[in-house]
Every structure is written in C-alpha cells, then in structure tokens.
Amino acid sequence: MNIFDVIGPVMVGPSSSHTAGAVRIGYVARQLLGEEVREAKILLYGSFLATGKGHGTDKALTAGLLGMQTDDYRIPKSIEIAEDKGMKIAFGEAVLKEAHPNTAQLYLKGISGKTMELVGQSLGGGRINIAEIDGIETNFSGENPTLIVHNLDQPGHVSEVTSMLAHKGVNIATMQLYRSSKGGKAVMVVECDQEVPQEGIRWLERVEGVLKVTYLGKSEEK
Numbered sequence: 485m486n487i488f489d490v491i492g493p494v495m496v497g498p499s500s501s502h503t504a505g506a507v508r509i510g511y512v513a514r515q516l517l518g519e520e521v522r523e524a525k526i527l528l529y530g531s532f533l534a535t536g537k538g539h540g541t542d543k544a545l546t547a548g549l550l551g552m553q554t555d556d557y558r559i560p561k562s563i564e565i566a567e568d569k570g571m572k573i574a575f576g577e578a579v580l581k582e583a584h585p586n587t588a589q590l591y592l593k594g595i596s597g598k599t600m601e602l603v604g605q606s607l608g609g610g611r612i613n614i615a616e617i618d619g620i621e622t623n624f625s626g627e628n629p630t631l632i633v634h635n636l637d638q639p640g641h642v643s644e645v646t647s648m649l650a651h652k653g654v655n656i657a658t659m660q661l662y663r664s665s666k667g668g669k670a671v672m673v674v675e676c677d678q679e680v681p682q683e684g685i686r687w688l689e690r691v692e693g694v695l696k697v698t699y700l701g702k703s704e705e706k
C-alpha cells in the first residue's frame with residue numbers, strides 16, 4: 485500500500501475527490517490534448533455537479549487544464565488566470581447514464597484547433613480514471629506513461645504498435661483494446677513502464693489507418 489492511499493495527496497483544497505482528483509482530470513486531459521487549451525466546455529455530473537462549487541471543483545478542473553498540479557497555490561484563482569490567458573470556459577450539467585458520481589465531461593479545443601472529448605472520474609484519494617476519449621470507452625489512471633492510438637478497426641495495427649514499442653525498448657504494463665463497432669473506429673490504450681520516444685509516436689502517426697495518436701508522459705510532470 486502506498487502512503488498516499490492512507491494520508492491522501494499533497495494538495496490545495498478541501499477534498500481529495502472533488503479538488504485533487506478534479507485537478508488530475510484536467511491535467512491529464514491537457515497532456516492528452518498535447519497543447520494549450522483555447523476553449524473548454526466542462527460538464528459536471530452527480531456529486532461533482534451537486535457539491536462541486538463549494539469544493540472548488542470548477543477551479544480545480546480549470547487549474548488542471550492550465551497545467552497546474554494538485555499542490556499549486558494558484559488553484560483558487562485558476563478561473564481568473566485562465567481568463568487572463570484568453571481561455572474560454574463554460575460550465576454545465578453532463579447528461580450521462582449510470583456514471584460514477586464524481587464525473588466530469590470535457591470538450592476541449594487547443595490553440596491549433598485540435599479537439600478532444602474526455603470523460604474523467606475521480607475515485608477518491610486523488611486517484612482518477614479516464615473512462616472515455618472521443619466517444620470511445622477507455623479505462624486508465626494516467627499514472628504511467630500511456631500511449632493512446634485511435635485507428636480504423638483493421639488487422640495489423642496492434643502488431644505495428646507492439647513492434648514499435650519493442651524496437652524502442654519500451655515494456656508494456658497493460659494493453660486495452662476498444663472499438664465502436666466491427667470495422668469501425670478502434671482505440672488502443674497502452675500503459676508502459678518506460679517513456680515512449682517521440683520518434684516512435686511520430687512514426688505511428690504516419691501509419692496508414694491510424695487516425696490519431698495521443699500520449700501522456702511522466703517526464704512532463706513536476
């Protein structure tokens with residue numbers, strides 16, 4: 485058992501689930517987008533919606549989108565900071581079925597026009613689960629270097645990803661496969677023991693049938 489499972493994360497805010505977990509959701513979303521956020525529509529569900537305002541969940545999610553960590557003293561002022569940076573933020577209610585009570589649905593647009601939809605769940609103690617990306621179910625924590633490959637549901641893509649990782653000396657910790665339908669769009673979520681080199685990611689982006697590659701690295705965290 486990790487010591488943080490007992491005492492919780494080092495954080496600014498009254499609640500590990502509504503504040504620290506929310507910061508982590510926003511931070512991981514920002515990293516997966518891969519660039520600064522220009523616009524964000526943040527929809528809250530369950531307890532996040534009912535009590536999030538009092539716990540600062542809106543400020544925590546915004547702080548994460550700005551790249552702040554859970555112990556950043558600027559979290560209470562994050563919305564003002566975002567506005568000063570020109571980030572457009574809108575809040576609302578998420579319409580989800582049987583979701584975790586601490587859930588946020590994020591619609592993001594980056595400075596280059598890149599977009600992403602993400603559903604994140606705060607599990608308590610600062611731990612999170614990324615439950616959906618761009619409409620396709622996922623299930624990962626963001627605690628390990630994570631490679632996410634969006635591709636057409638065709639033979640050969642799994643072997644291309646695993647061969648690239650083997651060539652770069654990257655060991656796979658877990659690998660999950662999802663698809664919208666047979667022959668439709670699919671997603672690979674690969675949690676790794678080592679960082680994935682950028683040249684490997686760039687190579688995957690050029691593979692025929694690969695639609696998008698996103699990566700969450702650990703070296704970017706403070």
